[in-house]
Amino acid sequence: MRIRKAISSAVVVATAAVGTITAVGGPAQAAWVPPFRKCTSFDQNGFKGNVCVDRIGWGPQEFLGQGEIQSFPSKCAKFRVDVVDPDGTAVHSVDNIPCTTGTIGTARYLAELHVNGRAYARLAGFDSAGNTLLSVNSEIIVSPYDNH
Missing domain, CATH: 2.60.40.10 (Immunoglobulins)
Known part of the structure; x- marks a missing residue:
């Protein structure tokens, strides 16, 4: 159960980070x-x-x-x-x-x-x-x- 919660939390954090890059710099590729x-x-x-x-x-x-x-x-x-x-x-x-x-x-x-x-x-x-x-x-x- 703890592993499932940890994975779920990691996916939420990673998704939020990608969303931040996309929102700030347009498509994620444009930031790189x-x-x-x-x-x-x-x-x-x-x-x-x-x-x-x-x-x-x-x-x-x-x-x-x-x-x-x-x-x-x-x-x-x-x-x-x-x-x-x-x-x-x-x-x-x-x-x-x-x-x-x-x-x-x-x-x-x-x-x-x-x-x-x-x-x-x-x-x-x-x-x-x-x-x-x-x-x-x-x-x-x-x-x-x-x-x-």
Whole structure:
């Protein structure tokens, strides 16, 4: 009888602990898998803001590229945000984003072998003729499992 009560009490305590983790941090996994972020600030040719890359996950890595725009020149027509592998190849892009302030882009890429656990984000701004007005890269972010 004592063993049954002890087991029952342990299950209640464990369930309450999991409920607390879930309530505080959303899903239990979110409490254990924090995102990591690298950003580069820029202030050039009328553009001001940041370009950032986030790495999410401990197993398969997901990389997110975003721009955070504070200001842009009137001749800006669109932005593009790329997630780029260390060799310079854009592995995923979000294009034709109208020039605006705030957070833009969120190019998502689930990294397998292609990026070898390393990537960065690139933010580009263009005029209406397609001429590049801005091209800024974030720092490279590295997977905890990368051997390079």
